[in-house]
Amino acid sequence: DAGVTQSPTHLIKTRGQQVTLRCSPKSGHDTVSWYQQALGQGPQFIFQYYEEEERQRGNFPDRFSGHQYPNYSSELNVNALLLGDSALYLCASSLAGAYYGYTFGSGTRLTVV
C-alpha cells in the first residue's frame, strides 16, 4: 500500500524563479493538503484540495497556487520565489468521507538562493 509520495526530494532555485512540487496521495485518499515548514517551526497550512478544487486556504499569498488532478494527485506552484520561501514543503492526504487523520509524505526541501 503506497503512502504519500512527493517529488522532487530536494530543489535549489534562484530568487524570482517559479517552482512546481508534486504529490501523489496515499491509495484510497481523495483530499490533499500542503504545508510549509520553516526551520525550527511547526508546519503551516497552505491549502487543501478536494474534488479538484481548493477547499480551504491558509494565510499565504497568491504566489502560492495549486492544482488537483482527477487521479487525486496534486501540484503546488510558487511564483516569484523569495529567500523566505526556503522550507520543507509537506503534502498530506486524507479521505474526506472517513477522516482518520492525515498521512504525510517525506517532503520536498526547497532552497532559494
Added chain:
Amino acid sequence: QKEVEQNSGPLSVPEGAIASLNCTYSDRGSQSFFWYRQYSGKSPELIMSIYSNGDKEDGRFTAQLNKASQYVSLLIRDSQPSDSATYLCAVVRMYSGGGADGLTFGKGTHLIIQP
C-alpha cells in the same frame, strides 16, 4: 486566529522515566487532536489521535484531552533514546459532511531522552 502553543524545550528526560508534553489551543471549535513525532530532517509521523475528553492509551503513549481547558497532553512511559525527537501538537475542525480543515500545528517540543 487559530493558535496552538507548545513549550519549545528542549525537554530532557532520563531513560526509563515518563516524558510529559503539553499543548494548549485557542480555537474552541477544534474537534480532533493529534500528536506527531518528527525526527530531524524527516516528515511528521502520527503517533496519537484523540477526539473525546479523557485519556487514550496506545502502548507506551497516553494522550489526554480537556476541551474545557483547551489542553492536550502526551505522556510517554518508559522513555527510550529513540523517542528523542520533536513532538508536534496539531488540532483541526471537522466538516459536517465529512473531511476536515487543514491542521493547525504548534511549533513543537524538542524532547531529549538521556541514556
